[in-house]
Amino acid sequence: MKIIKSMLVGASLALVASVSHAASSGNTLATVDPEADRLALQSYFQKRFPKVAVSDYVNGIYALDAPSREQWQEIEEFPPYEFDIEEGEELFNTAFANGKSYADCFANGGEGIRQNFPRWDEAQGQVVTLELAINQCRESNGEKALGWKKGKIAKISAYMASTSRDNVFDVQIPNDAAKAAYLDGKQSFYARRGQLNMSCASCHVAGANILIRADLPGPTLGHVTHFPVFRSKWGELGTLQRRYGGCQKNVRGTPQKTQGEKFRNLEFFQTYMSNGLVVNGPGARK
Amino acid sequence: MNKTISLVAALMMVSSSVAAQSFDDAFNAQRAMYGKGHSFTFEGQTYTTDHPEEVAAAVEANAENAAKLLAAAKDQHAQVVALDFDWTLTKKLLKASAKALAGGDFRKSMDISAQAQYHARMGMAQYHQSQKEWVMAVPE
Structure with missing residues (x-):
């Protein structure tokens, strides 16, 4: 009888453990808690890398791997994105055909505002990334939209990021519709896809600082702070969503649409995870 | 002491029942080891390591069957x-199958x-x- 009782207790404990995991995991609109998610993610990385200050995660893998950091610091002595910032500034200040400019579309004339993107736009009922806002600005002033992944849009975004350096990310989730977008982004981040059956988290949470062939994936904490980035592999500047598409291709999945709802929600979730960290874009990466 | 031992035993039973090999696990293991066309036994029954699509393709190679299989693949x-x-690879496969069909290589197209x-x-x-499972990867 005693044995049966103990077996029942054991089985109950196992059941309770699995249920409490599900209940606290925030996979529904009713249970999702962005701030708890952010703190849990920070805590996860602090436990794995106790010697690394949270503020250093803005440097990505270079916060975790000393030899890579050394190489990166040498690259940063003559930053490869320097000319892109200058070109971005010129593009930003060039007036549209109607005489207006980007400065007319953004708060504070577009200076020092990177940390507020992506943001939930109540009127549009969607997440608006900085690149989307740049193209919306163009179109509302009668200009053609720019390509999303590189070139002019990345340069303008890089210039805007450079004017925001050291400002603290402060993405807001003001209502349930925004929370639903956040939850969708969270699900995208953790859901496995592609023939290799991997999620963003496979490499950038569990796999952070663990070799994949010759590369060390960076931690997701602080991932977004240094975008757009000049990647040595690209030999040019690119946006965060260009990288998303590349990651999905790497796991042999067909990339989702750049600046489509899925990627914007993913960026919303990922940036919220880096709330409290500073803008340090544009950056240089391998 | 008895209680502790039986508690551990109970927990082990729970975890081992969860870890019991499913048919899918058995199939995948056999397929990985032997490839297609191999027979294996699972819970007293005999199965082969062929995927349903391979079974469907194991018919006479002709234009009609090849076109039917390509249409089914496109639909899926x-x-x-x-x-x-x-x-990413699927689109390329569909293209290659259509090319083989057009070239009259029905077996290749069907495969x-x-x-x-x-x-x-x-x-x-x-x-x-x-x-269902994404949430299991979220740090708590």
């Missing part, structure tokens, strides 16, 4: 595209269609599985 691919979970349809089916299964 359209379903996984609608879920936004398609794999490639079977592969493409399998990819699409796996993409759909992955979608449904990831909808």
